[in-house]
Amino acid sequence: MPASMTPAQLRQSIRRGEHRGNTSGFAPGHVQCNIVILPAAVAGDFLRFCQANPKPCPLIASSDTPGDAALPLLGDIDIRTDLPGYRIFREGKLSEERQDIVELWRDDLVTFALGCSFSFEEALLADGLEVRNITEQVNVPMYRTNIDCRSAGPFAGKMVVSMRPFRAADAIRAVQICTRFPSVHGAPVHLGDPALIGIDAIGKPDFGDPVSIAADELPVFWACGVTPQVALERAALPFAITHSPGCMLVTDLRNSQLAML
């Protein structure tokens, strides 16, 4: 049963090209990360962007030195081969998707691993809450907002949020649970009226799929890891690499190790 593989076994399987596609549901209990890989020339600016916008860009680890493909804090990792899918951006545009980036690797590349919502969704489920996008087996709905990120060098833009509907008491509980996990987006940034953060059509997400919202539920909005991807495209860098959507870095860290308390 693939879901019972350890993170290291799963990465080996990915490295050998045996595991393809989505990592969601694999190695349960372990932290999965969004990945951004940039030339060293803009890496400092991106680091400052993350530090200035920790809710959408919660930085968990980065390369020790440019050109180093390891991330020892997160496990025995070769970032050139350990994701099931990569997106290559050239001049700010998606140029191609690859299953490894061995041939594209350069000695000036710096890797950033950012927290992802899988970790807090697991904590919500473990507390008995229902996560609608999981129940309905779709991608979480994500929306562009009117909330400005703080800019750093070429990196700027509006915050993207993900949405999960809850009844009020569960929304309050979700705030409590997610507050414990600042490195995977932390507490929600908004709840209630979507128009107040510039979302006009809750049924038409900008990314992902719509989910149903019952009459007695509030939409609850979390800062989303698509935010740095949007900032990255907007920066129109000559060269950048990210994970393909859903093809995350599976780490040896346990979700519980990210808990602040």
Added chain:
Amino acid sequence: MPASMTPAQLRQSIRRGEHRGNTSGFAPGHVQCNIVILPAAVAGDFLRFCQANPKPCPLIASSDTPGDAALPLLGDIDIRTDLPGYRIFREGKLSEERQDIVELWRDDLVTFALGCSFSFEEALLADGLEVRNITEQVNVPMYRTNIDCRSAGPFAGKMVVSMRPFRAADAIRAVQICTRFPSVHGAPVHLGDPALIGIDAIGKPDFGDPVSIAADELPVFWACGVTPQVALERAALPFAITHSPGCMLVTDLRNSQLAML
């Protein structure tokens, strides 16, 4: 300046009959308590009621033995004289108000001190949030809800809630702040649509005064210390005593000492 008196000095002033009326704003930083005084015959049931309903009835201290007017955990207290006002209930009805209960004291009376919203309001203000009832200098609006308390002996009834409006991001912050203070009602129990908890007219509170709510604000509801008072009246006990509204027991405990973290 009276507000600069220590809790002990304030209680001495109350004991001598010099300080009359509301304790709000006095001895800032210190815990003020709702008081319920009952015959020992029903004290066990009331204790179980508090334990079963900790959000509206957060018990901070109770008498060591029946007839003992001291509450050493909370300071050098004589509960017969240290509140500015008392309400005497006979057969479940308000019978009279007094400035002390020395002549009514009995050797079977048990005192319960319950947390009050002053403590968390102070924590909200200290974090830079605006507390509307304080800004508008009125009593907080309170509402009967359709939320059942768990019953214990003669004690039962619906939860009463207090309401403070906030914009969503501040409501989320208020959840975080109040979660640290479970012994003063803790996190809100509801936010958003009042009708979902049986409140039909947000502008017409059942107790206290209405406050303004801006178009971009959500009403946020906390379990309220009026809940045990309503349960007490409903129980129609032959004899019971409470503080008069706003005339709280001022204790030596600091609000920060109640913080869970």
